[in-house]
Amino acid sequence: MSVVIGIDVGGSTTKIVGFDKAGGGNKLIDPLFVRATDPITALYGAFGKFTDQNNIELSDIDIVKVTGVGSAKVLKPIYGLECQNVPEFDCIGLGGLYLSGLDEAIVVSLGTGTAIIHAKRGEPMEYLGGTGVGGGTLVGLSRKMLGMSDIQHIQELAEDGDLNNIDWRIRHISKKDILPGAPDMLTASNFGNVSDIASKADVALGIINMVFETIAMVARFAAKTYGLRDIVLTGNLTTLSQAAGIFRGLNAMFDLNFMIPKNSQFGTVIGAALTK
Numbered sequence: 001m002s003v004v005i006g007i008d009v010g011g012s013t014t015k016i017v018g019f020d021k022a023g024g025g026n027k028l029i030d031p032l033f034v035r036a037t038d039p040i041t042a043l044y045g046a047f048g049k050f051t052d053q054n055n056i057e058l059s060d061i062d063i064v065k066v067t068g069v070g071s072a073k074v075l076k077p078i079y080g081l082e083c084q085n086v087p088e089f090d091c092i093g094l095g096g097l098y099l100s101g102l103d104e105a106i107v108v109s110l111g112t113g114t115a116i117i118h119a120k121r122g123e124p125m126e127y128l129g130g131t132g133v134g135g136g137t138l139v140g141l142s143r144k145m146l147g148m149s150d151i152q153h154i155q156e157l158a159e160d161g162d163l164n165n166i167d168w169r170i171r172h173i174s175k176k177d178i179l180p181g182a183p184d185m186l187t188a189s190n191f192g193n194v195s196d197i198a199s200k201a202d203v204a205l206g207i208i209n210m211v212f213e214t215i216a217m218v219a220r221f222a223a224k225t226y227g228l229r230d231i232v233l234t235g236n237l238t239t240l241s242q243a244a245g246i247f248r249g250l251n252a253m254f255d256l257n258f259m260i261p262k263n264s265q266f267g268t269v270i271g272a273a274l275t276k
Helices: 039-051 088-100 135-147 153-158 202-224 243-254 264-274
Strands: 005-007 013-020 027-035 063-069 081-087 106-111 114-120 126-131 187-189 230-233 257-259
Touching: 005 039, 005 264, 013 039, 013 264, 027 135, 039 063, 039 088, 039 257, 088 106, 088 114, 088 202, 088 230, 088 264, 106 202, 106 264, 114 202, 126 202, 135 153, 135 202, 153 202, 202 230, 230 264, 243 257
Parallel strands: 005 063, 063 081, 106 230, 230 257
Antiparallel strands: 005 013, 013 027, 106 114, 114 126
16 A cells, blocks of 8 residues: 545544555545544544554555644654645645546635635635634524534434524515516525524524525635636535535525535545645
8 A cells, every 4th residue: 555644633523534546546545533622632543543444554654644723733743654734725625626526616615614715726726715604603603592512413403494484585575576686585684584483493494504605605706706606515514414405505596506525524634635
């Protein structure tokens, strides 16, 4: 084996992936993640679990490439292996292109906040900015409004929610064509129509929908700037059960191609392993 390891050291989770380049190939080794509050503990835990599960010896590894908010704490080789810190925004772009198979796209990383990258194969990745709305927003609002902070529990609760008890849609405001070209189901105001009988499930769905719609609109503006339709979504939030349906609806409204590829939550760490 001739393995390149990528590690994305986050605030609460650390992800790891490998590519086996033996024989001139580039075979993806299934990624995994571990949870730990201390980034160094998480890094070594992920490394040990990953190499053990995939029967990888230290002698099989050519280099370890590290990115993410906790990567600055990695100041020495890992088990004597060469360790290289790589820019997170480059990793986001490279990972998005790899997962989607596209040559050019807007790549969006949905983490605690949201980062947006213009990615084009063979050219430098361009960080376009983003929004502070993301997973942190979802959890923070849910903690305050619902008394819940476990994102899986919030997701499960939202499955029984009804946005008609939460949001104003264009059709609620007027039956006339007040916004030419806009479908009547387009949100006019998130949480602008909160009913007295809105349930906790309705509120949970409203929070998730608001986060996703905010991210979608920022990404849409970025895509229009470059004349693109393809928007690749990566990061942990893409695994929520509501994500696919919400973004599929936005595709139809705006003639866009929001994509949630397989292994989307591992986009950044895959990009780390692919950096030159």
